[in-house]
Amino acid sequence: MIPVWSALAEFSLGAVVLAPLLAAAVSMLVPLPARRVLGAAVGLLVAGLVVPLVVSVSAGEVPELVLGGFEAPVGIHLRADGLGAVFLAVTALVGLVLTGYAAVLPAAEGRCAGPKGWQQGHPGFWPLWLGCWSGLNAVVVSGDLFNLYVGLELVGLTAVALVALGGRGSWEAALRYLFVAVLGSLLFLAGVGLLVSVTGTLDIAQTREALAEVADPEAPLLALVLMTLGLGMKAALLPMHRWLVPAHSSAPSGVSPILSGLVIKAALVVLLRAWLWAVPLSGGAQSHAAVQWLAWLLGALGAAAVLGGSVLALRQTRLKPLVAYSTVAQIGYWFLAFPLLVSAEHDDALAAGAYGAVIALAAGHAIAKAGLFAAAGLLKDRYGTDEIAALRGAGAHHPALILAMGLCAVGLIGLPVSLGFTGKWQLATAAIGAGQWWLIVVLAAGTLLAAGYLLRGIAPLLLQSEDEPAAAKPVSVRERLGESAVMLLGLATIGTGLLGAWLGDLLGVGAWW
C-alpha cells in the first residue's frame, strides 16, 4: 500500500469523528436553510473520508491513530479493523441518504414550537444528528474502554434529544429512553472500572493481554456481566425492550430510521468488542463454562425476542409501531449467534461463521430498516396518520415508495439477494456445524413471521380503497425526492446482498482470533 494512502487513512480515522462534531458546533450558529446545506455537505465529506479507511482495511491493513502521539496506556488509540470498517461504511451510506431525506422533507426533522404554534421542520435536528453521527463513528473506531463509554454517552444523549424533537407527544418516550440509556451506560462504566482495577489499563488490546495472566476469573466475568446487561438495555434485547417501541415510533420520520438503523448498532459493536476483543474467553476452563452459560442465556433471550417481537409486530394496527416491533425481533437474531461464538470446542471456523452472520444481519438490518422506517414516516407525515386501515390504497399515489418498501422487506425477511439472507444462511450453516438444530427452527419461524407482519403492513397500501382517495393533494417534488431516498436504501438492501463474500474477507482483518 502506498504511504500517502496510509497517511490519508490515519487522517481519516480522526476526521470521521471530528469533522461531523465540528459541523454540529458550527451548525448551531447558522439559520435553518444553511444548517441543511451544511449537513448535506458534511455527510458527503464523511462518506468520502470513510473510503480510504475501507480501502486500507480491504488491503489487509489495520489503520491505527495514536492520538497526540501518546502511546497506550497513557494515551488513546483509534483503530479501524474489519468490524470498524464495515460499520463505518454502513453508517456513512445510511447516514448520507438519511441526511438527504431530512434536508428535503421539513417534517422529517420534527415539530418545533414557533410563534404560531407547532410547525413542521426543526432546526435542532442538525446539531444533534451530526453530533450523533460523530458519536457513532467514535464508538466504531475506538480502541479504548473509557473512550467507548464516552462515545456511547454521546450517541445516547443525542439520540434521546432527537426523539424529543417529535413534539410534545414524544417527550414521555424520550424521558423513558433517557433513563434506560443512562442506566445502561452506568452499568457499562461499572464493568470498565472493574476491568481496570485488575488490569491497570484501558486500552482494549492491553486489557486482553493483561487478562490472559489474571488467575482469578471472577472479576472479568462480573465485568462482562455488567457490561452485557448495560449494553443489552441499550440494544433493547427482550425483556429490556419496552422503551424502544414508544421511542422509535413517536420520533420524527427522519429520526426513527437513524435510531433503528444505526443507534442500536453502536451498543452491538461495543458488546462484540467487550466479548471478543477485551475479555479473552479462552481463559481457564471454569471461567469458560460461566461465559458459555451467559452466552446460552443471551441465545435464549434472542430466540424469545425473535418469536415474541414478531408476534407482537403481527398484532399492531399502526405502521410505525409495527416496524419498531420488527426491530425488537431482528435484534434477537444477533444474540442468537452468541452460543456459537463461544462454543466449547474452540472451533475458530465455527466462531468466524457465527460472527460473520451477526455482522451481516446487523448491517443488512441497518440499511433495510432505515429504508422501511423512512417510508413509514413519509406516509405518516403525508396522510397525518399511520393507522394501517386508514392508509389503505395509498400505494396508488406512491408506486416507487411501495416498490422500495418491498425491496427493504426482502432484506428484513431474509430472502435472496440481501445481507439478511447471507446472515441467516451463515447462521444456519454454523448451527448445523455445531449440531444446534433448535436454531434452525427459530430462524425458520422468525422468517415466516417476518413475512407475515411485513405483508400485513405493506399489502393494504396496494389494495383498492373503498372511498376514492384521489382527493388527496398531489405528491410534491420534495416528497418525490424523499421517496427516491427510500428507493436508494431499498436498492442498497439488494446491492449489498452481492457483497457477502467481500464482507467475510473484510471481517477477517484485525479479527480477535
Added chain:
Amino acid sequence: MISSLDITLGLAVLAVTGLCLIPRSRLVITMGFLALGIVVTMVWLRLDSLDVALAEAAIGTGLLSALMVWLAVRSPEPPGAGGMQPSPRLPWLRPLIGLACGGTLAVVAAAVWFRVDQQLPAWQAGVEDQMPDTGVEHPITGVLLAFRAYDTLLESAILMLTAAAVLALCRGGGLSDPGTHRLGVHQTSAPMPPVPSALPWAARLLAPALMLLGLWLLFAGSAESGGAFQSGAVLAAAFILLRTSHVSLGAATAHWLRPVLVGGVVVFILAGLAGPVLGLPWLSWQPEWAFAAVLGVEVLLTAGIAAGLYTLFLTLENPEGVR
C-alpha cells in the same frame, strides 16, 4: 487502618442517601441531596483526591442542586408518583424483588471485589515520563488536556449538545430571531419570580468573589488542582445567582450564549487539526507551543462549560413559552 472518622463518614453517607430516597416531599429530598453532596465531597477529600472533591462540590452538588431546588420550589409534590405505587394485588411483591436483587448484587459485587488482585494503573510511570511534552505541570490537567484530550473533547461536546438539546426544545428551536443574530429563546428576556430584597444585595456582593474563584480555579489548573470543569461550574453558579436576583443579563445572553457555547469545541478541534497539518497525529501539540495551545483551549472550554451549564438553568422555565 480504618479510623472512627472513616466509619462516621461512611455511616453519614448511608443516612443522607436514605434522606434523598425515602421522603415524599421534593424539598426534603433536595435538601438531602445537598447534604449528600457535602458528605461525598468530604469523603473524596479524606481519600486525598482534591480534584475529584472540587468537581463533586462544584458540579455534582452545586449546580445539580440549583436545578433541583428550582424543581422543588416550582412543583413541591411529585406528579402522581407514577410507577412507584404498590401493585394492588401483591403489594409486597415489588419491594421483595427489589430487596432480593439488591442483596444479591451487593453480595456478588462485594465477594468479587474482595477477592480480586487489584493492580495499580499501568499509566502512572508513563504519565511521569511524558509530562514535559504536555506543557503543563499538574498531572491531572496533563491527563485531561494532553494524554486523554480526545475524551475531554468528546465530553465537552456532550455538554454542548445537551445545551443544544434543551435549546431545541424551546420555542424557536434555538434559532436566532428573524433578521437578527440574537438567540430567539424567550427565556432570555423573561422575568424571574420575586425574591427577598436581601438576595440581590448578597448576589452583587458575591458575584465578583465567585468570578475570582472561578478564574483562579482555571489558571491554577495548569500547576495545581482545578481546571476547566470546576471553574466553568463556579462561573455558571455566579450567572445563575445574578439571574435569580434580577440582574439583567438578557441582552448579553441573547448575543453571546451560542458563540461562547460552541467556541471551546470549535477551537479545540481546530487546534487538534494543527497536528495533521504539520504531519503529526491528530491532537498533537509540539512542546514549544503546547502550553499556549492548552491554555487557549482551556480558557475557551471553561467559557463553553459555564455557558452550557447556565443554558440548562435558563431554559428550565416554561420551555414552550406558553402563557
